[in-house]
Structure formats: C-alpha cells, structure tokens
Amino acid sequence: MKNKKVAVFSLVMALLLSVVTACSGNNNEKPAGTNAGGDTGSSKEKVTYTIYNGVAGSKDGNTNETKIGKMLEDQTGVNFKLEFLVGDLNTKIGTMIASGKYPDVLIPDAAMEEVLNAGAFVPLDDLIEQHGPNIKRVYGPFLDQMRSKDGKLYILPIAVQVGDFIPDPEPGAAFWVQRRVLEDAGYPKITTLEQYVKLIENYEAKHKEENLTGMVSLTHDWRFFATTNPPMHLQGFPNEGNVIVDTQSLEAKTYAAADSTYKWLKALNDLNAKGLFDKASFVDNYDQYIAKLTSHKVLGFFDYRWQVQSALNVLKDAARKDPSLDGFNYFPLPVTFDENTADAYIDPQGGLVTNRGIGITVSAKDPVRIIEYFDNMLKEENQILTSWGIQGETYEVNEEGRYYRTKEQIGKIDEAFNETFGFKYYSWNWPSYSGNSTLSDGNAKGVGVQPEVFQMSLTDSDKTILEKYNVQTYSQMFAEPVFRPWYPAWGFAKEQNSPEQMWEASKEDLTKKYFPKMVLAAPDKFEAAWNEYLNEFGKLDTAGYEKWMSEQVKIKVEATK
Secondary structure (H helix, E strand, C coil): HHHHHHHHHHHHHHHHHHHHHHHHHHCCCCCCCCCCCCCCCCCCCCEEEEEECCCCCCCCCEHHHHHHHHHHHHHCCCCEEECCCCCCHHHHHHHHHHCCCCEEEEHHHHHHHHHCCCCCCCHHHHHHHHHHHHHHHHHHHHHHHHHHHCCCCCCCCCEECCCCCCCCCCEEEEEEHHHEEEEEEECCCCCCCHHHHHHHHHHHHHHHHHEEEEECCCCHHHHHHHHHHHHHHHHHCCCCEEEEEECCCCEEECCCCCCCCHHHHHHHHHHHHHHCHHHHHCCHHHHHHHHHHHCCCEEEEEEHHHHHHHHHHHHHHHHHHCHHHHHHCCCEECCCCCCCCCCCCCCCCCCCCCCCCEEEEEECCCCCHHHHHHHHHHHHHHHHHHHHCCCCCCEEEEECCCEECCHHHHCCCCCCHHHHHCHHHHHHCCEEEEHHHHHCCCCCHHHHHCCCHHHHHCCCHHHHHHHHHCCCCCCHHHHCCCCCCCHHHCCCCCCCCHHHHHHHHHHHHHHHHHHHHHHHCCCCHHHHHHHHHHHHHCCCCCCHHHHHHCCCCCCCHCCCC
16 A cells, blocks of 8 residues: 555656656746756757947847857857947947847957956856856866956957967068059059059059049948058068067057057158049948948058958959959059068967857856857867858868868859858858867868968969969068067056056047048148147157056967967
C-alpha cells in the first residue's frame, strides 16, 4: 500500500513538472543571467536582441535576414536587429544616457567614454569566465589592457591580432586619384603633394567641359579627422591621431599648429582659389561625400580605405561589368611633402585599440545569451564563415590547404551580394580576429590579404596599371611599415572630462571653426586667418597633452617587453 502511494505521488509530481516546464517554455521574457552556457541552437528558444552601431553607412536590418546571420542563429538561437547611426553621434548617445534606456548591445564608437562614465555597460568579467572560453582564448593576452579604471572589463575591442601578422596588399590610407588622370599623364611617379596637386590641375585644365572637381575632403561630424590628419601622413607618419610619435625618443608631439598643417591648408586654399576644391566639403554629410566619389566627377581626395571602401567597391563593380569605366576607379598614391620622406600609409602592426569596442548594456534582457553569441562567433569555423563564407560557394580550398576564390566567385561577390550574404554586416563591429591575423592552418583570416585571392581578384585593367608602375600589389608602391608597439596612439583610453579629453574636444572645436575659414579664404586673407587660429590654439595646454601622450606611449612599449 505504501509503495502504491509513493507511485501515485511520483506520477502527480511528474505531471505537475511537465505542466510547469510547458508553461515556462512559452515565456519569451527571461531575466538576465538565467541561461546556462553549453548548449546552443535548437535547444534554446529563438530570441532577437537589439544593437545600435554608432557608425553610419549601413542599412538597418536583422542579422538573420542574411545567410551568415541565419547560420549563426541556427547555432545559437539568437538574431540581432541592427540600427546604424543617422545624424549626430553625440546627440543620439546623449539621448540614451538621459533616458537610461539602451539597446541590448551598443557600439558607441567615438562616444565610448561617455557611455562608460554613464555606467551603461555591464561588467563582462564573470560572463567571460563562465561562458567565454573562446573570448579568453582570443583576447586573453590583452585582457589587462582592456580593463577600465575600476579594474573591470566592459567592452570587447572590435578586432585583435591572432597568430602571425600578414601585411595588406592595399594601403590603409592614401592620396587617391582617378586612374584616367594617371593614364593621361603617362603614368608618372607621384610622391609629393606638389606633384599630386599639379597632376590634378593639369587634367582638369584639359577637360573643362566635364565640370570636374579637383579635390573633395570629408569633414562630417567625428570624421573631420579625414581633413585634419593629412599633415601627419605628409610628414611620413602613420595614423596616430592628434600626434606624431618619434620611434627613438618615444616623444609624442601635436601637429595641428605646426608648419605641416600650414602647408596642407595652404595647398587646399590654393586649389580653392583656382576653383578646384569642392567648397561643399565643409557642409556635406558622409553619404553625400560617398555619392560624390562615385559620381565620376571627383579627380582626387585623401582618406582611409575603410572609410571609402563602399565607394571603391561600387566603382570596381561597375568597371568589372564594363571595363570602359575603369578610368573612374581610384588609384592610391604614397604622397608626402618631399621625395626624401618615406611614407607610412600602410598600417603597422601595433598594440590593441582600447577606446573602441562593443559592450552589453544594463538594458540587455539576457547578457548570458549575448556573450555566448560573441563567444560562438570567435570559434575558428565561424571566423572563417564571417570572413570567407561557405566552401564551394564563396571560396575553395586547394590541395595544399590554401583558401582561394575562383574568378566566378570573385565576380559575383559585389556590394549587393555582400549585403544579402552577410559579409557587410559581419565585416566589422563584432568581436573578431583582425584581418591581418592567421588561422590555425596558416591561411589569412582576412580574404583581402590572402595573396592568392588578391592576385585572382585583379582585373586586366588592374594588372595593366600595376605593370605600368612595375609592381604586383598596390602596397608595393608604398614604404614597408615600421613596427610600433604602442600603435595607434589615438586608441589610448582617456577618462571623461580629463585634461586630455578636454584638450582634444577644444582642439576639434578650433579646427572645425578655423579650417573652413582658412581653406575658403581669399589667398591674401589666408595668413591672417592662420594667425588668428594660432592665437586661439596657443591658449590650450598642449604641453600637458603631449606629456600625457608620451607617457602612454612609453607604458605601452614597456608592456610589450
């Protein structure tokens, strides 16, 4: 009798448990941290989280609307709804902070310090320890560099070097010029700013009927650095932000009020006086700038390849379909102030950027599911998926185990394909190996730096113009990068309202106010505008800023010894 009662009781309890389990299975809202790590995919209900990306240039959408995103959703049960910046970054982030309401995941870009100081991110330490074996594998050597001033981890930098460093066959930045301009001039060797400007002037003079623009410059919002940075590169230094760093003394010096900036602005002022500089550069937004680069009307510009990649892709896609349009493609040139100065446009191997990254916010519905998604992305097979795609569809493997793409695959992977397949969504913004990293089998993580792919991707027109300069890659036109263990100095994290951050904000305000005045001034008014700018700049504590930056450089160098 006793055993019968126990059996009945057990049956009742089993039924009750099944009812509770069934009911909980219909509940889509889970408190943060309730999901244990380990299982993924169909064993968990599907959920959608939100990401706000503080960088413009992509369409809003869901990751599972792309092939890559759907495959990752099948693995994890997680989809992300992405929203990208429209308008002013500081205004958008400021609104979030004021309301205390955030997306589940936030990529604040240049507003990182504001978000950190607002306490908008959850600490990642325990999440990584319990649910992030791949995060620890990839970011492990850099975890201490990533910590905030309170000793905790709040963000994952967008990319980290893994394995060997493979140089890029294309420069990270350049003075770009339309290929037809070089062809018209007989493919001359262009290495100085004076030669570059003269090249543009000569071509425009021969084609007055086309209503061409000599140069444009990007100034929109935080991207104003595309106009302020050239003096650094023209002196032969890589992109360190507001300073140039001596590789011997490790001293950091600003250049915003140096002779190099004077010479750069004077060159733009001269171009403007000749009607060859686009005055709208100081009012156009980023989308308008990109549209102008694809209009066939702009002969030249300075910028970073990542910032204009969408425009370059559009022009390349058009030229592949119609080779007669190849002349409108842009060619990168290693321009400095004089022929005896080696350029530094190819990004050197350096340290970790710690003031940019991705974080999980205090509004996140389930930080565990999100960190598990990030960790799953860092599995090597998913690094291959997000970069190379699917074997047999977007890449092949030869008998030696080398990854490559066929001509047919290269031909079909255009901007439209990148969007639908998911390469565009997953090319940046997420925790990942850097593009210059190597996979465990020695292949490059970044498709573009794999030598086999680069050579195969070249069109007949590409090969022709490279042959004119007796090189096989664009980077061979440029000087080899010099290792800088602190690089890039612009990546040094600064506390909000610190003297360093205040200097940078004041400097940016001054350049945004005075650069348009100087460039657009009548030539005989340029000196007065420059002196007015110098007077205002002299009020900043530049010595203090340089001292702090130099200290950070030396700290980074010591950390690598």
